[in-house]
Amino acid sequence: MKTSGFIMIIGSALLLGLFFFPLWNIKLEAPQYPDPLGMDIYIAGIEGEEEFDIQNIDGINHYIGMKKIPKPKDMWEFNTFPVVIGGMAVFGIILGILGLFGKISSRWFLGWFILMSLLGILGMYDFNNWLIDYGTDLDPKAIIKLTDANGDPLSYKPPLLGSQKILNFTAHSYPQTGAYLMFAGMFLTLVAWFFGRNKVNN
Numbered sequence: 001m002k003t004s005g006f007i008m009i010i011g012s013a014l015l016l017g018l019f020f021f022p023l024w025n026i027k028l029e030a031p032q033y034p035d036p037l038g039m040d041i042y043i044a045g046i047e048g049e050e051e052f053d054i055q056n057i058d059g060i061n062h063y064i065g066m067k068k069i070p071k072p073k074d075m076w077e078f079n080t081f082p083v084v085i086g087g088m089a090v091f092g093i094i095l096g097i098l099g100l101f102g103k104i105s106s107r108w109f110l111g112w113f114i115l116m117s118l119l120g121i122l123g124m125y126d127f128n129n130w131l132i133d134y135g136t137d138l139d140p141k142a143i144i145k146l147t148d149a150n151g152d153p154l155s156y157k158p159p160l161l162g163s164q165k166i167l168n169f170t171a172h173s174y175p176q177t178g179a180y181l182m183f184a185g186m187f188l189t190l191v192a193w194f195f196g197r198n199k200v201n202n
Helices: 002-019 053-064 077-100 107-136 177-201
Strands: 024-030 033-042 045-048 162-166 169-175
Touching: 002 077, 002 107, 002 177, 033 053, 045 053, 077 107, 077 177, 107 177, 169 177
Parallel strands: none
Antiparallel strands: 024 033, 024 169, 033 045, 162 169
């Protein structure tokens, strides 16, 4: 169990990278912007890739009635996610230490992985709901009002993952360093369970 406990500690600790690196990035490309506008989404807030990106995105959104990019105080997620991630990282490290000394079985590692996977799915579901609200809850007094073939207001929802054409912009939405560290950490915890299980079976 020493090897699996050590791997569990490393995997759990990788989640702490989410406090330093962005989880997701949304980038907007258009002919009038030689340098694309981008925003990095962290677990505690949203920042522009460049100094004035958020200001420019808010300016564009104003014309079509979209809300401003939320600040940490505007969304409960930015207060809750750091607590959840920090708690799961500490919990996983404690499990790894207990496993290191043979105090628990590797099934705890699998349980941690399943719980973290469920939290990740819920997080992505919540993120997608925010994108839907962000792209569809438009100000009826907007300067520019565009409708589809049925006369319904256009949706400006960025894609959850991938690229999508929105008017003359192309929106790109992809995971960033924080997400890759989280995925790597979760994979290592699965490896820790596998090594621990094999040790018991042997």
